[in-house]
Amino acid sequence: MEQNAQLLREMAAKAGAETWEDRKKNQTPQCKFGEDGICCRICSMGPCRITPKASRGICGADAHAIAARNYVRFIAGGTAAHSDHGREIAHVLHVSSRDGNYIIKDEQKLLNLAREWGVATEGRDIYDIAHEVAEIGLMEYGKPFGTLRFLERATEERRKLWEELEIAPRAIDREIATVMHMTHMGCSADAEALVMQGLRTGMSDGWGGSMMGTEFSDILFGTPTPKETEADLGVLEKDMVNIIIHGHDPAMSEMIVAASNQSDLIEYAKENGARGINIAGLCCTGNEITMRHGVKIAGNFLQQEGAILTGAVELIVVDVQCIFPALGPLTKCFHTKFITTSEITRIPGSEFIKFEPIRALDQAREIVKMAIDNFKNRGSNICIPQSKQKAVVGYSCEAIIKRLDTVTNSHVDDLGTYKPLVECLESGVLRGAVGIVGCNNPKVRPDYSHIEIIKELLRNDIIVVATGCSAQAAAKAGLMQKEAKELCGAGLKRVCELADIPPVLHMGSCVDISRILMLVTGIAKAWNVDIPKLPIVGCAPEWMSEKAVSIANYVVATGIDTYLGIEPQVKGSSQMMELITEGTRKLVGAGYIINTDPNKLVASIIEGIEAKRAALGI
Numbered sequence: 001m002e003q004n005a006q007l008l009r010e011m012a013a014k015a016g017a018e019t020w021e022d023r024k025k026n027q028t029p030q031c032k033f034g035e036d037g038i039c040c041r042i043c044s045m046g047p048c049r050i051t052p053k054a055s056r057g058i059c060g061a062d063a064h065a066i067a068a069r070n071y072v073r074f075i076a077g078g079t080a081a082h083s084d085h086g087r088e089i090a091h092v093l094h095v096s097s098r099d100g101n102y103i104i105k106d107e108q109k110l111l112n113l114a115r116e117w118g119v120a121t122e123g124r125d126i127y128d129i130a131h132e133v134a135e136i137g138l139m140e141y142g143k144p145f146g147t148l149r150f151l152e153r154a155t156e157e158r159r160k161l162w163e164e165l166e167i168a169p170r171a172i173d174r175e176i177a178t179v180m181h182m183t184h185m186g187c188s189a190d191a192e193a194l195v196m197q198g199l200r201t202g203m204s205d206g207w208g209g210s211m212m213g214t215e216f217s218d219i220l221f222g223t224p225t226p227k228e229t230e231a232d233l234g235v236l237e238k239d240m241v242n243i244i245i246h247g248h249d250p251a252m253s254e255m256i257v258a259a260s261n262q263s264d265l266i267e268y269a270k271e272n273g274a275r276g277i278n279i280a281g282l283c284c285t286g287n288e289i290t291m292r293h294g295v296k297i298a299g300n301f302l303q304q305e306g307a308i309l310t311g312a313v314e315l316i317v318v319d320v321q322c323i324f325p326a327l328g329p330l331t332k333c334f335h336t337k338f339i340t341t342s343e344i345t346r347i348p349g350s351e352f353i354k355f356e357p358i359r360a361l362d363q364a365r366e367i368v369k370m371a372i373d374n375f376k377n378r379g380s381n382i383c384i385p386q387s388k389q390k391a392v393v394g395y396s397c398e399a400i401i402k403r404l405d406t407v408t409n410s411h412v413d414d415l416g417t418y419k420p421l422v423e424c425l426e427s428g429v430l431r432g433a434v435g436i437v438g439c440n441n442p443k444v445r446p447d448y449s450h451i452e453i454i455k456e457l458l459r460n461d462i463i464v465v466a467t468g469c470s471a472q473a474a475a476k477a478g479l480m481q482k483e484a485k486e487l488c489g490a491g492l493k494r495v496c497e498l499a500d501i502p503p504v505l506h507m508g509s510c511v512d513i514s515r516i517l518m519l520v521t522g523i524a525k526a527w528n529v530d531i532p533k534l535p536i537v538g539c540a541p542e543w544m545s546e547k548a549v550s551i552a553n554y555v556v557a558t559g560i561d562t563y564l565g566i567e568p569q570v571k572g573s574s575q576m577m578e579l580i581t582e583g584t585r586k587l588v589g590a591g592y593i594i595n596t597d598p599n600k601l602v603a604s605i606i607e608g609i610e611a612k613r614a615a616l617g618i
């Protein structure tokens, strides 16, 4: 991996290009007030910062109030991004039609959701049902009364607790607005009240916008099933037209993949001297597309510049979130065309083609053609690192149930439930399960913490499910191929062999952490054990984005301990540090455990899982 990085650094130097590593140096040392969360600039009497001689801002807000307000605004940013993604997909569902660009690929999932939401299905056209379901979903963003519909999916214990604590989320947009209002100058200064609203807002993401994003994407594009792919920059092809898809919302990329498979465009690529068209994904658009089509994974968050630095990318097309503005100047150092498609993500140095669902396939064809036309402009200085690994991806909850059912095949009557998985956990064949999620962060060596933590868990018979950039790190390290069972303890190895699965299951993109919520909820129901007592935890070793904090909040509110390898920016407030670790645990049964040393972090995960097992008497 370091060898690749060195190669790409040389490419950058030759091209006169700057990378995140250069900019990181220029940003060092980073602002201590920002790191500790005790700089406030929410009114123009400020900015104010807390120092040994100034314990309060001009209005009198102390370190706890300032850190808490900054923290919940972080959550609101993350919830807004994930949930708006869900809203966009709902709009696509709303214009789906039998003869249009977007058709319904998983009718059964749509019918199940329609029944769950009380939508009549008998004798109706599937597209009428789809449009009504989409409209109900869209109303979840702004309905004036009641709480979110998906909360009904949670365990009874959680629902009751959320009601008692008054953190059951109402309309999604309302929770985001409530954060902005509470943190406006002259409103909340009480850290605990702000943290509670943070939990509620996070839940409007996980049990709201993200869950909608996942459900509607499955309905439109198909529920993922296991399929083989490859990961890392070596998936770029020297003699093909390389197109990178990047971001989070799969709607446009679905069409790019469809266009790239059309014979006239493949023929056109050949006429232009290429062997064909090669699509490769970055970040969560890459995850969405690999989960459903097996499209190859070029890399994760901190590899986005590396992909361009190969000099072999004809075009990069992006939608929303996690896209470096640096791609503007960087692509100018090469022949690479940079296309933005969402009005949410406008970046200087890009060409903007506004995504329109009703003519998305034509737009995608236009974009693929642009890439082909650009093939001839590729420079002679190409450097594609050789590294790539095989991976099996596509583990939706449905796919996991199907595979794990084969482990205890004596339980024919249990087919279609999580009981076989519960049996493995209860008997100790598997000691526990960990959801590893989240980004890369230049504060730590890219992928290192993800990989070290995952490997140690596997050695200890702890099965791993992964999403986002963590999943891509695992894929690049070869941990998503079935042969990785050789790295596991005897119990996990046996489960992998019987179920014919890799020990790390790719569950999708960042919004697909809602799949993990449903997986854990399903296990809790099948086992009849409250979620905080299960030997199941979450971990974000290298997180960086506001979305990650939103996720961490809904995971904690769901009763799942969350281990963080990067410190949240609240260290300047002892009260906040207490609230996010032990404070929430007293209320919802889970909290953060923070350690920036990956070896210590994984040791505490294993210790935490074993303590939960001991408490269950297993």
Ligand code: SF4
Residues within 6 Å of the ligand: 040, 041, 042, 043, 044, 045, 046, 047, 048, 056, 057, 058, 059, 060, 061, 066, 185, 186
């Ligand atoms: Fe300063 Fe208070 Fe204004 Fe914040 S809200 S900038 S602490 S005066």
Ligand code: MSK
Residues within 6 Å of the ligand: 248, 283, 284, 300, 301, 321, 322, 437, 438, 439, 440, 467, 468, 469, 470, 509, 510, 544, 545, 547, 548
């Ligand atoms: S893409 S939010 S860097 S996981 Fe979902 Fe990766 Fe984090 Fe973006």
